[in-house]
Structure formats: C-alpha cells, structure tokens
Amino acid sequence: MVGHFLRKYNRVDNKKIKGVSNQALKLLMDYDWPGNVRELENVIERAIVLGEGDILLPRDLSLKAGEKSSGSRVTSSSMNISLAEAEKRLIKKTLKLTHWNQTEVATLLGVHRNTLRRKIKYFKIHRE
Numbered sequence: 729m730v731g732h733f734l735r736k737y738n739r740v741d742n743k744k745i746k747g748v749s750n751q752a753l754k755l756l757m758d759y760d761w762p763g764n765v766r767e768l769e770n771v772i773e774r775a776i777v778l779g780e781g782d783i784l785l786p787r788d789l790s791l792k793a794g795e796k797s798s799g800s801r802v803t804s805s806s807m808n809i810s811l812a813e814a815e816k817r818l819i820k821k822t823l824k825l826t827h828w829n830q831t832e833v834a835t836l837l838g839v840h841r842n843t844l845r846r847k848i849k850y851f852k853i854h855r856e
Contacts, residue, residue, distance in 0.1 A: 729765060730756060733772035734784075741825055741836075743776050748784045755791050777822055777836065816851040819844070828855055 730748060738745055748756070761767055771790055779788040818837070826832045830848075834841040847853075 729768060730772060733769050734776070737773050737776040741776055743779075743825075744782055745776055745779060745784060746782045749786070752784050752786045752789055755786050755789055759791050773836070777825060778818065812851075815847070816853065819847055819851065820853055823848075823853065824856075 730753070734745055734747070737743070756768070756771075772784075774790055775784050775788040779785075781788075819833070822833045822836055823830075826836070830844055831841055834844040837844065839847075
C-alpha cells in the first residue's frame with residue numbers, strides 16, 4: 729500500500745520520492761492504524777508534501793516511535809512549534825509546491841478554497 733500511495737502522490741504533487749527508509753518503514757509497520765488505509769494514505773500524502781529529500785524518513789511522518797494512534801494531531805520531530813506555526817508552514821510549502829494554485833492546495837489540505845484564502849490572509853503569506 730505504501731508504494732501505491734508513493735506513486736499516486738508523486739504524480740499529484742510532481743515529486744520524485746523514491747521510497748521509504750527502513751526506520752520510517754518500521755514506524756509505519758509498528759503503528760496501530762485505527763483509521764486503516766485512509767489514515768495511511770493521509771500520512772503518506774503529508775510526508776510527500778512536507779518531505780525534503782528523495783527518501784521518506786521518520787521525521788517526515790506524522791508518527792513517532794512506539795506511538796499508538798490518538799486521532800488527529802500535528803507533530804514535529806525536530807522542533808517544538810505551535811499548531812498555528814505548523815499550519816502556516818504547511819500552507820506555505822504546499823502553495824510553493826503547487827505554484828500557488830489555491831484550488832489544488834485547498835484540495836490537498838482538505839479545506840474549502842475560501843478557508844484557505846482566509847488563512848493566507850490571516851498568516852500574511854505572500855508569494856515569493
């Protein structure tokens with residue numbers, strides 16, 4: 729399933745993620761997955777959007793070692809940031825990846841386009 733979602737979101741996001749590191753794969757295998765395939769798909773999609781290399785690493789996943797599912801959450805393995813800052817970064821990165829196609833960004837993030845526009849204004853995000 730992971731390979732399927734990698735191929736799917738590489739195409740959608742125009743990325744070239746080659747695979748998943750052994751450590752990241754172990755995190756995926758050890759996770760409880762109460763949301764089943766849909767939750768896995770969301771984790772892979774976010775990792776591809778936010779990942780910076782060509783291999784997904786544990787830091788790219790919104791999971792931690794030994795963690796069981798606790799529903800919706802925002803995590804950062806490398807720093808402690810506020811939810812608002814994480815949201816702002818995700819929006820900025822996704823806007824950049826889609827060349828500011830707000831309709832596509834709204835779809836990828838699962839929000840209405842008007843909500844996205846309000847958040848862009850609220851966070852004072854400007855095209856670079």
